[in-house]
Amino acid sequence: MKTKLIPTKNSLREPTRRAMIELLNQQLADVLDLGLQAKQAHWNVKGPHFIGLHELFDKVAEELEGFTVNIAERAVELGGVALGTVQVVSKHSRLPAYSPDLASGQKHVAALSSALAQFGTTTRAAVDTAAKAGDADTADLFTEVSRAVDKLLWLVEAHMQAKE
Numbered sequence: 228m229k230t231k232l233i234p235t236k237n238s239l240r241e242p243t244r245r246a247m248i249e250l251l252n253q254q255l256a257d258v259l260d261l262g263l264q265a266k267q268a269h270w271n272v273k274g275p276h277f278i279g280l281h282e283l284f285d286k287v288a289e290e291l292e293g294f295t296v297n298i299a300e301r302a303v304e305l306g307g308v309a310l311g312t313v314q315v316v317s318k319h320s321r322l323p324a325y326s327p328d329l330a331s332g333q334k335h336v337a338a339l340s341s342a343l344a345q346f347g348t349t350t351r352a353a354v355d356t357a358a359k360a361g362d363a364d365t366a367d368l369f370t371e372v373s374r375a376v377d378k379l380l381w382l383v384e385a386h387m388q389a390k391e
């Protein structure tokens with residue numbers, strides 16, 4: 228996904244900016260995919276907990292949309308091109324495809340919580356990568372995303388944690 232850097236007065240070193248743009252675009256592909264997965268769950272969930280899950284999945288999608296904007300714009304701030312087209316996302320997202328056959332709340336909760344957990348894992352790794360590269364601001368951005376994804380994961384996962 229290499230693109231030409233746009234000249235900028237940003238004082239981060241070019242190799243650092245290049246590495247961060249690549250990292251940001253990878254997380255962008257994943258979060259765009261994840262946001263659509265949450266919408267897929269929002270639209271199609273059925274069952275006894277319908278309204279709670281329908282609304283929760285929409286809240287998840289909305290919050291992810293906020294991260295999407297911040298991640299994409301940081302790539303551009305650093306002189307990059309934000310790669311957010313459906314074609315790029317479908318090629319580069321690392322999330323498993325979301326099954327269009329899911330219906331019950333439990334199945335959507337299981338699928339979406341796995342996807343959130345996977346994105347949470349790569350986001351935590353992105354915090355470390357950005358910190359090691361010397362870009363504290365990108366690390367901070369990913370830290371904020373990571374903390375929020377942990378919370379979203381809790382909100383979704385709590386639906387399958389009480390078994391009694």
Ligand SMILES: [Fe+2]
Pocket residue numbers: 269285
């Ligand atoms: Fe809706």
